Amino acid sequence: MQTTAHARQAAADPVSAADNGGRYAGIAMMVGSGLSNQVGAAVGSLAFPVIGPAGVVAVRQWMAxxxxxxxxxxxxxSFTWQQWWPVLLLAAVFATMNLSLYSAIDRIGLGLAVTLEFLGPLAVALARSRRAVDLGCAVIAAAGVVALTRPQPTTDYLGIGLGLLAAMCWACYILLNRSVGRRLPGVEGTAAAAGLSGLLFVPIGIVVLLQHPPTPAALGCAAAAGILASAIPFLLDMLALRRVPAHFFGIFMSINPVLAATVGLVFLGQELQAGEWLSIAAIVTANIVSVVATMRRR
Incomplete structure (x- = not known):
């Protein structure tokens, strides 16, 4: 009977039914994008012992x-200088962001590295706000970071620093992408920046791969990381944004640290302590509350 009722409702309101179907498809695409991204990073990390993070990032940048x-x-x-300069900066940020993130993954694990990287979008969201809810988000996120980085004999400060560098690069990436989007149509600017970033890694990749000769398995893992963590998420995100509102997409992105921690546990055996899970939950919560508050103000 319940199925019949749903069918009648869909027949009575076909537009609403189509909208719901499109939104469910968009949600499925966002979940697929997040999983693909984190599984790609996990697969790429399997090549670290052979070609290191720099070698994996070089192959990933070429694929992207x-x-x-x-x-x-x-x-x-046809690009003018006013169009070129943010593209050049975006290329440099893109390259640095991926290298610092993968180096952090190598040292502190997938879940913690991605969680620290997510401070970048949160910082952009909070930068120009003076509202109490945003101050609360900053306090929650700061508490999560303090819990993650509390001094211990096994604390890897370099790995934490690399994760924070990736966060800073992601913040710059967001701001530069906005600037590029205003100056160039479609994804031309982002594509040009990705091409330049790939060129930057040509000498780096050659040196690394000559010093650390890759095995076919390592090259396969690095190439898979490029496809799973760059190509597939990019295409799925584009398709998802046609089906769900941008603010909903922003909220859903906050699930990535949880996905990263779960993938790290299942695929790489990277176990996290209860305090680290709570820290991840705090930072994810701060991101979600910040995005929702911004959506309501607008």
């Missing part, structure tokens, strides 16, 4: 460059 150039097809000959 090929994918985004094929999708965006930037007309670089």
């Amino acid at each position: 460059a090929v994918t985004l150039l094929a999708v965006g097809r930037p007309r670089v000959r």
Whole structure:
């Protein structure tokens, strides 16, 4: 009877039914994007013992460059200097962000590295706000970071620093992407930045791969990371944003640290203590509350 009632409702309101179907598809795409991204990072980390984080990032950047150039097809000959300078900065930030994140994953694990990286979007959201709810979000996130980075004999301060560097790069990435989006149509600017970032890693990749000769398995893992953590999420995110509101997409992105911690546990055996899970939950909560508060103000 319940199924019949749903069918009647869909027949009576086909537009609403189509909207709900599109939103459910968008949610499925966002879940798939997040899982693909974190599984890609986990698979890439399997190549660390052979070619190191720099070698994995080089292959990933090349894969991302090929994918985004094929999708965006930037007309670089028509770019003006006003269009070029944010693209150049975005390329440098893109390269630094991925290298620092993968180096952090190598040292402190997937879940903690991705959680620290998520402080970048939160900082952008809180930067221009003076509201009490945003101050509360900052306090919650700060408590989570303090709990994650509390001094212990086994604390890897370099790994934490690399995770925070990735967060700073992500914040810059967001701001530069906005600037590029205003100056160039579609994804031409992002595609051009990805291509330049791939070029930056050509000498780095050659040196690393010559010093640490890759095995076919290591190259396969690095290439898979490029596809799973760059190409697939990019395409799924584009499709999802056509089906769900941008603010809903922003809220749902906050699930990534939880997905990263879960993938790290299942695929890599990276166990987290209860305090670390609570810290991840605090930072995710701060992100969600911040996005919801911003949505309501707008």
